[in-house]
Amino acid sequence: MTQAIVVEGLRKKFGHREVLHGLDFAVERGTVFGVIGPNGAGKTTTMRCLLDIIRPSAGSIAVLGEDPRRAGTGLRRRIGYLPGELHLENRTTGRRMLEHFEAISGPVQPGYIDQLAERLDLDLDRQSRKLSKGNKQKLGLLQAFMHQPELLVLDEPTSGLDPLVQQVFHAMVREAVDGGATVFLSSHVLSEVQQAADAVAILRDGEIVTVSTVEALRTAAVRQLRFTSTGIEAPDVGALLGRVPGVANIAVRELPADGHAAGTVEATATLSGHVQPLVQELARLNLTDLVLEEPDLEEAVLTLYTGTSPAPGHGEGPGSNNASGSGSRPAARKEGAHRA
Template sequence: MTQAIVVEGLRKKFGPREVLHGLDFAVDSGTVFGVIGPNGAGKTTTMRCLLDIIRPSAGSISVLGQDPRRAGTALRRRIGYLPGELHLENRTTGRRVLEHFAAISGPVDPRYVNSLADRLDLDLDRQTRKLSKGNKQKLGLLQAFMHKPELLVLDEPTSGLDPLVQQVFHALVREAVEGGATVFLSSHVLSEVQQAADAVAILRDGEIVTVSTVDALRTAAVRQLRFISTGTEAHDVGALLARVPGVANVALRELPADGHTAGTVEATATLSGHVQHLVQELARLNLTDLVLEEPDLEEAVLTLYTGSSQGNDNGHNHSQAIRTEGAHRA
């Protein structure tokens, strides 16, 4: 598989302060690559370096097989970009704004523009100064998608959008990828990246904590386990759980005989990794209750953040900046 983006040793300084500390990552063509991190982690700076809006202090960047510092406008026409803060001329209409961007990006099919506007429920003839934050975001998305670019670079793309429009956005991303495009998006909302991305880079304080697939994050995430068994001594249940890889934080409690069968044990624990060994061992018990929660990707990401910042109070603050919206996918 070819790679749409390759970044090696990317560093960026603003004066004496370095905000990107040697980033290395690659994005396969035809995939969705998400960068998750709290505000100030370096997501926007990374994107601006990819697009040659700002120049890196060190390192190399390849975008669609070209160095963005030398490729010029020909490369930019192959890219759709939504900035994190979209500034629009107030004394014009959305349609005139799109005509301006079309003159820069190249030929645009007006029928496709109108189709996107209908799907996003956006009135293109309305004055931009009268648009709400959500409608301005819709206009920004439309200008990014309208010329069907090979690469979409989207900074916090669902900011200000209501849930129904967010679903339209995710559909547009899927359609773009099915058409061969690559999508690079950033967010501090975990559920957004979880729903859209094939691969995820977790960025903290200008450094990549890890690059992983969503499935791998889910596999590594911690599940909460609770069960009740009968006819077994507590020490036997403990010995059984000790044989299961990934089980930790075991707590056992023998329930009183009143209302319970003799030898009733309640067990709680955490599980990381696959469940197969756990299921095989639990089959040896007479269970009356069993709860194994779905892995929580938010918890997995927070573990990566706090685990990389032990002894640093800022790590806790950054982890608190990540949030989720809506339900986690099963």
Template sequence: MNHAIVVQGLRKKFGHHEVLHGLDFTIDAGTVFGVIGPNGAGKTTTMRCLLDIIRPSAGTISVLGEDPRYGGPALRRRIGYLPGELHLENRTTGRRVVEHFSAISGPVDSRHVDALADRLNLDLDRQTRKLSKGNKQKLGLLQAFMHRPELLILDEPTSGLDPLVQQEVHAMVREAVAEGGTVFLSSHVLSEVQQAADSVAILRDGGIVTTSTVEALRDAALRKLRFRVAGAEAHDVGALLARVPGVANVAIRDVPGDSAGALEATATLSGNVQPLVRELARINLTDLVLDEPDLEEAVLTLYTEASPAPARNEVRHV
């Protein structure tokens, strides 16, 4: 597969302060690549380096097969860019803004512009100074998409938009990819990346914690498990759970007020659920709850320093 973006050893310093610490990542053409991280993680700085708005202190960058430092206007016309902070001239209209960017991007079909404005519910004839933050964001999105670029670089694309418009933006992203385009988007909202991206890099303090597919992150996320069992001893239940890969944080307690001596067990599970199902089929379950994997919790865990995990076969009887 062709690579739309290849980044190796990307570093950026402002004075003596380094904000990007040797980033390495590759984005395949025809995919959506998401970067997620808290504010200040380096997402916007990375995008600006890709676009040659700022120059890296070290490392190499290839964008659509070219070094952005030397690609010039011809390369920029192949890219649609939505900055995180869009600054617009106040004494003009949305339509004039579009015309200005059309002159830079090359020929743009006015019918396509009007169709995008309708989808985003944007009035292009209003003065930009009268536009709300959400409508300014829509105008920024329109100018990024309108020339059907090969590569879209979108910094926090749904910021300030209501949920219905967010869904429309996600649809526009999917359509761009279906037409052969590539999308690189950043967000600090996990649900957006989860919905839109094929693969994701988690950025923290200017470094990539991990790069993975969304599905792989989901598989690695912890599920919370709770079940009740009748006619069993705590050590039997504990031994059963100890045989299941990925089970941790096991706690077993008597169910208060249950004359039959039922037990309730709680635990966390990572990975495949099938081994758990096989083991639980051996006992007399009276209740079972297995939560959906908490992807947000998994990502937040990667933002923090790793702490020692409890032993998999450590069982607490409380």
């Protein structure tokens, strides 16, 4: 089986309020799958359903080829879990706590706990009540990784970590994946998922808006374009840019002769989509300056959060839903081997 997680029609109700509305997605083995969304989107509820901490109201779940509702402790020992709200026993040391977790999760390679603690700069012999929030988070990460599980489920894993430790965490994730593990992580911080994930699901109000790769998000995000050119009139520049797919908000003006060569034109626009067609058209010009900014992924994802659509003509991107859905809810589009 090539898929570590398969979720179909996942729904969850608390009383009369439904918080997950029929989620469908799959996670390939040996990949990092990120779920990003604002607080309250349903990320933690989805993870708890995967781990059988709470039971879904409808739908089916397969984790490492098994139904988590029936697999029992054998499946749980194959999983490393970091909850979003980590509660630790205050009257013991980190080392004693990890010994307890080891008895539950299964054997740990000798010396591996100390090796991870050194990488994370964590003192295991201090009582947990004396640990800062960041050090408690390190302890949570250590207990998730220490038995080298097949699947890591990490809820807001870098919360409270300083930037240097975040880099250590990302290295640990990549090493786990290189060793054959699968990582399912959630965040409301795009940069965290952008750095770690192979595929990204955008979750909003209990529904998956889209599943995409980070590269596809980058391609679809809006870039700001500005250039100057000589030897061409402003209307011709506007017509040239108008032929490029994904170019919008075009503004062209002729610059005054003082300080610029005669016949200098400045143009600004936005680009959403592939760069190559733009480059081919700009090659026809005598450019004197060109600026094409990095795409604003934060803006692209915020657009998905708020439910507004990108401007028409931008092609397929993270906001384009070309799979059938039910009712008025946005359907998620397929990206590669991942389904949503």
